[in-house]
Amino acid sequence: MTSTTLVERIERLSNNGTGLLAADESNPTASKRMAEFGVESTTESRRRYRELLISTPGLSQWVSGVILYDETVRQADSDGTPLCRLAVKNGLVPGVKVDRGTRVMGDRPREFLTEGIDALGQRLVEYRDLGAEFTKWRAVFQVDAERPTPEAIKANAHALGKYAAIVQEHEMVPIVEPEVLMEGNHSLAHAEEVTSSVLEAVFQELTDQRVALDGILLKPNMIVPGKQHTPQASISEVAEATVRTLLRTVPAAVPGIGFLSGGQDDQTATAHLNEINRHGPFPWNVTFSFARALTGAALKAWSGKDANRASGQAALAHRARLNAIASQGRYSPKLEKEDLS
Numbered sequence: 001m002t003s004t005t006l007v008e009r010i011e012r013l014s015n016n017g018t019g020l021l022a023a024d025e026s027n028p029t030a031s032k033r034m035a036e037f038g039v040e041s042t043t044e045s046r047r048r049y050r051e052l053l054i055s056t057p058g059l060s061q062w063v064s065g066v067i068l069y070d071e072t073v074r075q076a077d078s079d080g081t082p083l084c085r086l087a088v089k090n091g092l093v094p095g096v097k098v099d100r101g102t103r104v105m106g107d108r109p110r111e112f113l114t115e116g117i118d119a120l121g122q123r124l125v126e127y128r129d130l131g132a133e134f135t136k137w138r139a140v141f142q143v144d145a146e147r148p149t150p151e152a153i154k155a156n157a158h159a160l161g162k163y164a165a166i167v168q169e170h171e172m173v174p175i176v177e178p179e180v181l182m183e184g185n186h187s188l189a190h191a192e193e194v195t196s197s198v199l200e201a202v203f204q205e206l207t208d209q210r211v212a213l214d215g216i217l218l219k220p221n222m223i224v225p226g227k228q229h230t231p232q233a234s235i236s237e238v239a240e241a242t243v244r245t246l247l248r249t250v251p252a253a254v255p256g257i258g259f260l261s262g263g264q265d266d267q268t269a270t271a272h273l274n275e276i277n278r279h280g281p282f283p284w285n286v287t288f289s290f291a292r293a294l295t296g297a298a299l300k301a302w303s304g305k306d307a308n309r310a311s312g313q314a315a316l317a318h319r320a321r322l323n324a325i326a327s328q329g330r331y332s333p334k335l336e337k338e339d340l341s
Contacts, residue, residue, distance in 0.1 A: 002215035005171045009133050010215060012093050013173060014256035017324050018064040019288035020175075022260070023053050023295065024097035024136065025069065033292065039304035043071070051077045051086070052302060053295060056313040060091025062324035067095045067136050067175070067289070073127060084131030095134035095175070096127050098163070102140060110142045111152040114159055117166075124170040134173035136219065137163040141179065143186045143194050143226065153201045161205030168215055175258070175289070177219035178202050182263045184226035188233045192223045192241045199249035213253040219289045220246075221262050222272050235268075239275035243282075250284065257282075258289030266319060267336060269293035274326035287327040294319050 002010070013020070025033065030049075031041035039045055050072045066087050073096045076082045087094040100116035114137065124135070139156035141148040160176050167174035180195045199220065206213060223241035225233050233241070246257065259276075261269040273288055280286065288294065297319055302312030325331045 002168075002212045003171055006168065006173060006212070006215040009093065009173045010217070010255050013065050013134060013217060014285045014287075015064050016285060017328055018060075018062055019290070019320075019323055019327055020258050021053065021059075021063045021066045021092075021294060021320070022289055022291035023050050023069070023072065024067040025291060026101065027069075027071065030069075033296075033299060034304070037300055037303045039299075045304060046071065047075045047083075048078075048304075048306075049299065049302065050075070050083060052309055052312050053298065053316060054083055054087050054092065055090055056316050056320075058317060059320060062317075062320040063092060065093035065095055065134065067097055068132070069097055073130050073132055082131065088131065093133050094131050095136060095173075096132040097138070098123060098127070098135045098167075099137045105152060105155065108149065108152065110144075111147055111149060112140055112142075113152070113155050114139045117159060117162055120163065120166050121170065124167065124172060128170065128172060132172070134175060134217075135167050136175040136177055138177040138179060140181055141194065141198055142181055143184050143190065148194065148198070153198055157198070157201035157205040160202055161209040161211060164206060164211045164216055165209045168212060173215065173217060174211075175217045175219050176202065176206070177260065179260055179262060180221045182221075182224055182227050185228040186226040187229055188223065188225040188237060188241055191225055192245055195221060195223055196245050196249055199245070203249065203251060213251055214255055216254060217256045217258060218250060218254055218284075219258050219260055222259055222264075222276070224262070224264070224272075227263070235271050235275050238272050239279060242272075242276050243279045246282070246284075252283035254284050256285040256287065258287050261288075261290040261293035264293055266293050266296060267333065270319075270322050270326045270331055271333070273323060274329055274331035277327060277329035280329065288323045290323065294323065
């Protein structure tokens with residue numbers, strides 16, 4: 001049984017018609033994305049960028065919560081308001097990415113194990129005091145003819161289960177993120193096979209470690225072929241494979257699924273989300289938990305200039321609203337050019 005606190009937080013995070021804003025890129029990843037638009041990545045520029053996102057007017061109409069990075073959850077806005085408190089003020093539930101990145105698994109090239117379990121309980125107490133109400137842990141799986149191995153799947157699934165159990169002990173909501181990466185030339189069928197194996201292992205570990213499934217959120221990849229694979233799959237093929245996989249592997253007790261975008265461009269990620277939801281209804285709330293596919297247009301419009309702040313926020317609001325519409329299966333590409341304000 002989940003606690004009253006967990007149930008209440010889950011309900012706020014999995015509102016129908018809203019999704020999650022993933023603003024938890026690591027500093028190296030944030031630096032790469034900012035560099036694309038000529039923005040130097042510094043502690044201050046990252047703070048200004050995250051403040052722009054969190055304070056976007058009306059964002060809570062389409063976004064229920066925001067995932068922050070360790071650096072960001074400790075920062076304050078230009079007026080001195082802690083960014084977690086700013087999120088709450090703007091109607092968003094603040095959360096934080098709690099894993100500490102990946103390391104190579106021994107002598108296994110291109111196989112990684114996510115770290116951060118050590119002292120996780122102590123860090124959760126600190127994050128909770130800073131205002132975070134939920135957490136995220138990401139495991140990554142590279143796909144080729146030999147990977148991921150059963151050992152890599154098992155090790156990462158075990159870590160995800162242990163993480164979720166510890167987080168629930170602290171009455172915070174764990175987002176469980178097993179990501180099968182898009183990099184490579186694997187087929188749609190191979191992506192479906194690997195993702196199914198990963199999700200089966202993850203839910204076995206969650207069950208074995210007595211994690212309350214109605215007190216978690218799942219953040220999986222959509223089933224897409226590798227970026228280098230020819231041909232690429234159609235929107236409908238991706239949706240069918242994704243729905244088939246979820247129905248086969250995700251227990252109905254899970255309240256919500258928020259997809260990662262995984263390197264898809266904005267419009268493709270939105271179109272995939274929409275087509276997936278057209279196959280509903282589902283036993284879970286199915287929505288978005290995008291990073292780049294939600295914030296890329298905002299970062300481009302802002303480009304590090306204070307004079308462009310309103311333009312950046314308008315771009316984020318537009319993208320968020322389109323994805324909220326897609327989470328209800330009502331998106332059309334025609335909406336991309338319409339003023340939805």
